[in-house]
Amino acid sequence: MDNHTSNFIKDRMIKDLESGKHDKIITRFPPEPNGYLHIGHAKSIIINFGLADEFNGTTNLRFDDTNPLKEDVEYVNSIKEDVKWLGFEWDNLYFASDYFEEMYSRAVLLIEKGLAYVDDLTADEIREYRGTLTSSGKNSPYRERSIEENLDLFSRMRKGEFGNGEKVLRAKIDMSSPNINLRDPVIYRISHASHHNTGDKWCIYPMYAFAHPLEDAIEDVTHSICTVEFEDQRPLYNWVVEKCEMASQPQQIEFGRLNVTNTVMSKRKLKQLVDEGFVDGWDDPRMPTISGMRRKGYTPESIRNFVIETGVSKGSGAVDSQMLEHYVREDLKLKAPRTMGIINPLKVVITNYPEGQIELLDAEINTENPEMGTRKIPFSRVIYIEKDDFMEDPPKKYFRLFPGNEVRLKNAYFIKCEEVVKDANGEVVELHCTYDPETKSGTGFTGRKVKGTIHWVEAAHAVPAEFRLFEPLILDKTEEEQEVEGKNFLDHVNPHSLEVLQGFVEPNMKESRPQDKFQFFRHGYFSVDPKLTTIDKLVFNRVVSLKSSFKL
Numbered sequence: 001m002d003n004h005t006s007n008f009i010k011d012r013m014i015k016d017l018e019s020g021k022h023d024k025i026i027t028r029f030p031p032e033p034n035g036y037l038h039i040g041h042a043k044s045i046i047i048n049f050g051l052a053d054e055f056n057g058t059t060n061l062r063f064d065d066t067n068p069l070k071e072d073v074e075y076v077n078s079i080k081e082d083v084k085w086l087g088f089e090w091d092n093l094y095f096a097s098d099y100f101e102e103m104y105s106r107a108v109l110l111i112e113k114g115l116a117y118v119d120d121l122t123a124d125e126i127r128e129y130r131g132t133l134t135s136s137g138k139n140s141p142y143r144e145r146s147i148e149e150n151l152d153l154f155s156r157m158r159k160g161e162f163g164n165g166e167k168v169l170r171a172k173i174d175m176s177s178p179n180i181n182l183r184d185p186v187i188y189r190i191s192h193a194s195h196h197n198t199g200d201k202w203c204i205y206p207m208y209a210f211a212h213p214l215e216d217a218i219e220d221v222t223h224s225i226c227t228v229e230f231e232d233q234r235p236l237y238n239w240v241v242e243k244c245e246m247a248s249q250p251q252q253i254e255f256g257r258l259n260v261t262n263t264v265m266s267k268r269k270l271k272q273l274v275d276e277g278f279v280d281g282w283d284d285p286r287m288p289t290i291s292g293m294r295r296k297g298y299t300p301e302s303i304r305n306f307v308i309e310t311g312v313s314k315g316s317g318a319v320d321s322q323m324l325e326h327y328v329r330e331d332l333k334l335k336a337p338r339t340m341g342i343i344n345p346l347k348v349v350i351t352n353y354p355e356g357q358i359e360l361l362d363a364e365i366n367t368e369n370p371e372m373g374t375r376k377i378p379f380s381r382v383i384y385i386e387k388d389d390f391m392e393d394p395p396k397k398y399f400r401l402f403p404g405n406e407v408r409l410k411n412a413y414f415i416k417c418e419e420v421v422k423d424a425n426g427e428v429v430e431l432h433c434t435y436d437p438e439t440k441s442g443t444g445f446t447g448r449k450v451k452g453t454i455h456w457v458e459a460a461h462a463v464p465a466e467f468r469l470f471e472p473l474i475l476d477k478t479e480e481e482q483e484v485e486g487k488n489f490l491d492h493v494n495p496h497s498l499e500v501l502q503g504f505v506e507p508n509m510k511e512s513r514p515q516d517k518f519q520f521f522r523h524g525y526f527s528v529d530p531k532l533t534t535i536d537k538l539v540f541n542r543v544v545s546l547k548s549s550f551k552l
């Protein structure tokens with residue numbers, strides 16, 4: 001697949017292969033199934049799968065499902081679909097919950113080695129005892145329990161003899177370590193909750209910091225790639241692998257997470273947008289989720305190219321959302337058929353065109369890609385044009401239609417505006433124009449020139465269509481800007497992020513299928529919505545407009 005240019009993770013892999021530390025690269029993509037994947041996850045997917053591919057290694061898709069309260073099979077299924085859609089195939093599919101028994105016995109091993117103890121302090125007390133960056137922590141009064149007592153209590157925790165939060169299992173490391181993660185971290189907690197995979201078999205669950213290194217080691221992962229927030233946890237990661245006597249020693253490597261302007265990326269926030277009705281689902285086209293972007297009309301190629309361009313580094317500044325748009329435009333430019341769609345119709349009668357006559361005009365499907373061939377479009381006496389392609393009283397340099405002015409109808413004839421018809425409120429409802437048969441497109445007419453070209457759709461054969469136009473979901477650029485004092489990100493949700501318009505498209509569009517993509521003349525790239533489109537009505541989502549100020 002796509003080639004990653006040189007980066008520190010790749011260099012590390014090359015070194016480990018050359019030194020003989022590993023003879024094969026094994027990576028994993030480990031989502032927690034507590035939400036849908038977003039564009040940030042795409043970065044992690046592309047790094048993990050992409051790098052393993054480059055070295056003929058393997059990649060596991062592993063569901064990190066150790067927190068039963070937030071997890072659901074709906075998320076498991078969506079994650080699988082999204083990874084596949086992005087173009088990746090996992091070598092193995094695993095669930096962390098399948099390792100619960102093994103994790104339990106590794107915890108017992110720690111207890112037996114005097115390296116873990118059952119603590120009765122409450123969560124608040126544990127936090128208080130932990131100390132701060134500048135002050136050392138203090139030992140829990142339960143820290144010196146005997147191995148026998150700990151073994152007994154831990155097995156009773158498993159049997160369900162205690163309530164949620166009554167006891168935890170903690171690693172016994174160092175309460176005065178400068179790295180707070182090493183101050184006796186909690187490694188098991190009690191949670192009487194049904195799990196999507198293991199049902200009611202367990203009422204104790206391992207904490208991420210304990211579970212994750214074990215999962216990696218069990219799967220013989222060689223390079224455990226994660227985001228930089230986990231850098232301070234690396235010593236604990238290594239401690240767990242070593243003290244639990246795992247045969248395999250994975251190496252944790254951190255990179256900077258991907259952030260994009262004018263959106264939010266954490267699953268917690270995305271879930272809130274869904275739950276509180278700001279959007280209509282995880283796959284709403286305004287969401288930065290993979291399913292939302294797919295529905296909007298993004299292609300896997302455009303997402304992959306974007307992610308590759310953002311590179312792999314330790315930093316994590318926000319990338320301009322216009323860069324994403326740039327990549328989808330680039331990808332669709334030669335692939336998407338071009339067509340005419342009227343999103344705000346104004347009726348035009350061509351008074352000197354014979355009544356009842358229909359002619360079929362030839363038009364190229366994609367002027368930048370002639371191999372796509374041509375299409376036929378009907379023309380007759382009544383057509384629709386775009387409302388804003390007409391002005392009764394235009395400013396200077398307005399070259400489209402106004403009374404007395406002549407323009408070119410794309411792929412058809414010159415027409416001239418002769419008369420404006422208004423309703424009782426003075427609103428323009430119809431134009432009467434004349435056409436010049438000499439000016440037919442493709443005949444090489446050079447008699448005179450017009451400055452404006454506008455698009456149109458023949459009225460009798462036009463197919464009604466809905467157009468959904470989007471603006472950024474979040475008004476402020478970065479997550480820091482969204483979190484200024486006294487506000488949270490919901491205060492920054494753009495109330496005008498969706499505009500729905502009813503118009504018309506060319507008759508040959510009738511056959512369009514969900515997710516088919518088109519470039520509508522002047523309006524940009526659109527994709528057929530897979531959920532809202534019915535037999536009677538085509539619904540188009542605008543992927544992106546045509547112009548951008550963005551420069552790479």
Ligand code: ATP
Binds near residue numbers: 043044
């Ligand atoms: P979120 O904070 O959005 O809920 P998460 O990190 O909790 O994300 P996980 O399901 O645990 O979500 O993530 C799976 C993998 O994807 C992890 O390895 C994580 O580091 C990576 N990942 C998540 N968000 C990003 C991001 N914005 N950029 C790069 N990688 C990411």
Ligand code: MG
Binds near residue numbers: 032
């Ligand atoms: Mg998480």
